[in-house]
Amino acid sequence: ARMIRSVWDEERLDEMTGGPQVMCNFLPWSHTYGAHSILHNMLDWGGTLYIDQGAPTPARLPEMLRNLKEVSTTQHTTVPAAWAALATELERDDQLAEVFFRRLVCMAYGGASMGQDIYERIQAVAVCITGERISLSAGYGATETAPTASNVHWPNDRMGLIGLPLPGNTFKMVPNAEKMELRVKGVNVTPGYFRNEAKTKEAFDEEGFYKLGDAVKFVDPDAPERGLAFDGRTAEEFKLANGTWVSAGTVRVQAVAATGGALSDAVVCGLNQNDIRLLGFVNEAWCKRLVGDDLPIEELIRHPAVHEKISAGLAVHNKAHPNVSARVARVLLQATAPLADNGEITEKGYINQSRTQALRQDQVDILYKDTGDLPDNLLIL
Template identity: 45%
Template sequence: MSAPARPHTGRDAASAPFRDVPFIARDIDIERRDDGSIVLRNRLALQVEVPHIPALLHTRSQTLPERAWLAQRRGPAGAWEHLRYGDAQRQVDGVTQALLQLDRAGAPVMVLSGNSIEHGVLAIAAMQARMPLVAITPAYALLSQDHARLKSMADLLRPAVIFVQSARQFEPALRALRTLAGPPATVVCATDPVPGLSDVLWHDWTRTPPGPAVAASVARITPDTVAKYLFTSGSTGTPKAVTMTQRVLTHALAMHSQLWTRSPSPDDCATLDWMPWSHVAGGNTVFHSVLRDGGTLYIDDGKPAPKLFDETLRNLREISPLRFANVPIGYAMLADALEQDESLAHRFFAKLQTMAYAGARLPDEVYRRLQTLAVRHTGCRIPFVSGYGATETGPSALYVFWPTDRVGLCGLPHPGVEAKLVPLDDARYELRIRSAAVTPGYHQQPQATAAAFDDEGFFRMGDAASFVDPADPQEGLLFAGRVAEEFKLTSGTFVRVGALRVQLIDALAPWVADAVITGADRGHVGALLWPSLGPCRELVGNPTATLAEIAASPRYRDKLLQALRAHNTAHPGSSARIDRVLLLETPASMDHGEITDKGYVNQRVVLQRRSDAVARLYDDARHADVLHVTASPQPATDRTA
């Protein structure tokens, strides 16, 4: 890690060097085909290090038995509880034996609760028993009234085991699953057992003496052994179980680890992460990388959401991460906190080598604020990296593995990845991916599997991309929108939602946290906007101002209208010109799916749940929460609910 050569101030932060990070060189093979398609391949040969994921824990339990693998706050005081690698292997073997004794070979192990030490042990034990792990987003169990989607998932997979952290907390969901036909699942809980509903206490399973069947089961793991299923809803909302074999997981891990020319020292490898293990980034990339590096994964019970992010900040006051990952809205909240707390900022940047973002483009203003802070505390800019992919690609297939001030890049292919670009128009291409880390398909859904791949075996991503510099493809690809999100105005003009949303958030920085684009089958483009709390509270002079109070502030509305009119001057065409916006007064709801548990805004769900707001936006009557960009601002009175 390089030391700063001289101090820098916020005024010349852009000239500060990037912190030295051992990225691989960009070396991409470019195949141009007669049909106009382009195939990009990383020339670095992929080297898979392990036969399967349980081998990672086995190695670390021998080489680093006393090092903490997992840590989580527990008890009334919230002290960190640690599980060491050596102890973890013993627990994993005991739970593996318990699973094998159920005599349900190949049947899945379903986890309804979130990230926990017990969940981590069970994940490896299920793989050793060759019983696919199925981590379910907890909201399906905790927020639903009829549990219809959860029951459809369980009906598809027929789990042998259902694990919950607290049986009492998940009692309604467990009772709903008991109504399904077929062999009943064994319910295992860590705490709060419910008589007649929870069958086994986790503590008892970890104390099961392992027999020779454990080693025999591990020896029978092959690259084609199904390691886990991860659910993705797709555009239809119908749950699909993405099959992940050991080949998929080990190749995805190798692809990610080979982006650096050397591995971090286990002594420096502390990871604080909240991303759910029911999703591919947290459950695969983060979870498996910590095992490979012999580091410690501090499970962050915070989230990038109001009232929940304080827990993340509490943890960051104790832990200086080597690499940090979050979603753009989380980074905006982090910037607010670091600008107000010098001590927290100093600790956060002390060891930091990279910051990763996913789920959406990082706004330029948030990037600038964080780099200003980085230079103030280290003398260097910190490289921001990002990956592009999907659950089906394990996760990222493209990555930004070089220092750059440009955000919104998809990157370039990992080692072992082929990216096919199929022309959509003069500048954009449809992205398709082929690699050993791509899923073999959806469980028991052959038609959906066939439709997901083209005739060459490339997975259809459904996204558009363009070259940063068409004359130099080594500069990488830019995300150019979700093809399915694009819509037409009544004039027939296409609106590219992904690109417009990015332009708009940048134009309105730092006053807007996120935006949802509207206008399908209407005459003009509009947007639903969430004010950015930190900068807006400072603007209105009220450190506790609510979204509603900010939206009603004449000073804020004037700032927003100025920025919107500047955007329209720069983008006068009807596909990008914003005619009107509505200021949302309630945060995006994670409970209702407006913010996914990965922390980014789901445009489709917001438009569905807030259809009344969209109708009000296009109403001929004037409403106080609607700003007409081409008209004079109206006073923030007579607010319509």
């Protein structure tokens, strides 16, 4: 907790809010993000924490929105999936936006990379309500790093950054295929896994650095003080049939962002195939606003206006990324959202690429079917 807050001007934040910090948060305390970044920090800081019984799921989102209408928070920290859901509701509900931004002085996300489009949509509402943008930073780490190892603690308008190591941490970057794999050593890193020597040995390198499984790159190689940017999960890297490496995490974020809110998430497919194709998950609330009707998802994924918006956005993406390693050839829109109960969504709200593909193998097969009757929820770009 002290490592995280040591890089922030706490007195300035308290001065801006006119008193102790206030948060309303749903992140579970059984996970290190909710326990240490939220609960422990607010206890140590002396702020007020309201327990949000809602969550960014279709069943629990109404409760989250009701709570955020009742509690005017001074800061809000959550996972990208929650920010994505909140962005749509802030655009739609003026009362929610008024209460949410009334006292807010800083925002943050962690657990996964967040698209630039979500940031821009949130800031557009913030400017309408307050007349100015509000700082939105990022924290980075893992359960094994308790959880934060680095963060962006300066004014920033670019998403996907992980910032600089917190005091007490040392980072090491190791070549891995065409990228740089990140490893960390510090007082906040676990010494190992309980009664599992084999896993402990596998998790650390010969110098005692914990292997996070993520790739990173410098925002500016000539100015390392500007920090690091997330460059995908090494486990999610795969090769196309021609041997070209694909960074699924990077393609996912860029493609979803290109649709401007129409897609809430995507699974990047293409292992041993000739091109990249997506299983796309529509943002139901956003798409209902787009078409001007409260249609069920089965109709939304076939609606011409939804197809036009997604196709236009991905056309721009493809023009900017013409190489086969990033260009999207097709999107198959899904009639069911990814489910946490079956492992498609992780605790951090991040979509599990391999698990989702395995559970939806029939959809992947349709995605790569080039002959015969093609479904009307398939977009060919």
